[in-house]
Amino acid sequence: MTDAHKTAAETALRTTGGAPPDDVDKAPIPLLEPREGIPPVVATDEALAEVVAAFAAGTGPVAVDAERASGYRYGQRAYLVQIRREGAGTALVDPVGCPDLSALGEALSDTEWILHAATQDLPCLREIGMVPSRIFDTELAGRLAGFPRVGLGAMVESVLGYALEKGHSAVDWSTRPLPEPWLRYAALDVELLVDLRDALEKELDRQGKLEWAREEFDAIASAPPAPPRKDPWRRTSGMHKVRRRRQMAAVRELWNARDKVAQRRDVSPGKVLSDSAIIEASLALPAHVNALTALPGFGHRMGRRQLEQWQAAVDRAKALTEAELPQPGQPLQGPPPPRSWADKDPAAAARLSAARTAVSELAERLNMPQENLITPDTVRRVCWEPPGDRSEAAVAEALASYGARRWQIEQVTPLLSAALTATPAKS
Secondary structure (H helix, E strand, O other): OOHHHHHHOOOOOHHHHOOOOOOOOOOOEEEOOOOOOOOOEEOOHHHHHHHHHHHHOOEEEEEEEEEEOOOOOOOOOEEEEEEEEEOOEEEEEOOOOOOOOHHHHHHOOOOEEEEOOHHHHHHHHHHOOOOOOEEEEHHHHHHHHOOOOOOHHHHHHHHHOEEEOOOOOOOOOOOOOOOHHHHHHHHHHHHOHHHHHHHHHHHHHHHOOHHHHHHHHHHHHHOOOOOOOOOHHHHOOOHHHOOOHHHHHHHHHHHHHHHHHHHHHOOOHHHHOOHHHHHHHHHHOOOOHHHHHOOOOOOOOOOHHHHHHHHHHHHHHHHOOHHHOOOOOOOOOOOOOHHHHHHHOHHHHHHHHHHHHHHHHHHHHHOOOHHHHOOHHHHHHHHHOOOOOOOHHHHHHHHHHOOOOHHHHHHHHHHHHHHOOOOOOOO
16 A cells, blocks of 8 residues: 555545645635735836846746636637746736737746646647746646645635635636736735645645656646647537537538637627527528527527628538538547447446446545546546556556556556456346
8 A cells, every 4th residue: 555545544634624724723814915915917028028037036936827818708818927936926917918928938937837727727828928847736736635626715725724805717807907806816816826836745745646746747737739629619509409410510600600700809709609599590490581580599689790691601501512511420539438338348348347446446545536546538448448468567558558647557557457357247
């Protein structure tokens, strides 16, 4: 049994219930103001140069956060970047006024960046020239340490005993000028990230999981940008109602037309036309604008010109030849859905059942989510097409080929190797 197995099983482990440590009062202390006050928004090259110099001269890791305008603007660009470092304080940088932050990124390139839910912010930071070489993800650290609630507010409260202000996370951060309460909220988001990081590092070390966390952080920092999603229109909400290929073509045409309008206007696609309206029009395939107007989502508030562009998209779908219509569903990448395994391959279904049980039990003993111990997709792939000799060495090689980290391979290889010998129960 490893140190992680032992410490995760201790009944006194504070993370098990998300309770604050013994040295923190049970009633959280409201954190109302940044300790140096709300810094001015950096929106000029001159002000940015001063920030770059100050943070390059700072010490220790740098806390980083970014605010987007999801649900308001097209895409996921950053509209505010918050950073904090010992010796430099906090800076709020406006990527609209300063769209190229590569000088800031380079000044901090050899520094550890602390982010909360790093995979959410790294894409928009990369777009403006900020690319870390080393990170510490406080959300992922919380998952590995066994905290049941890993939002930033919950983590700060349970680990440090402070209550962060809530309520501005979903506002339109493209608003200019940004209101003072929003700026206060943004500054407070990085106020305690360094303290949280240090406390979580100690907790992970106590549980014997610190090296595991470092492997996870390195994997995130070195991961290439995600490739563009294939056929994104297929993810339209309500797509399960669309059965016929011609209707699917209408979804595609309407989705693409909406995306072009949203991109041109720089607004969220949902503000141009709702997913539900796209589905309604695709199911009905209206013959003319008047028929389209009668459908939910195309009411009297929509102008004639808008209605005509949506009807034109439907008409394009109706004019396609059979060969031009999309195929139902996307080509499967990897194994089929597990619900079909019992019929397609009973032996694979037995392997998957045994593997899931073993992984679930180990994750519970280690006090962490199953998906952080090993991804469900990796388990499915190994069980659907297991290595020929089913040995631990072969299983470890297969796991590595699917991107599993060294610590994950060490933990789950014995379990999966045994699970791959499972056979269907005799009826």
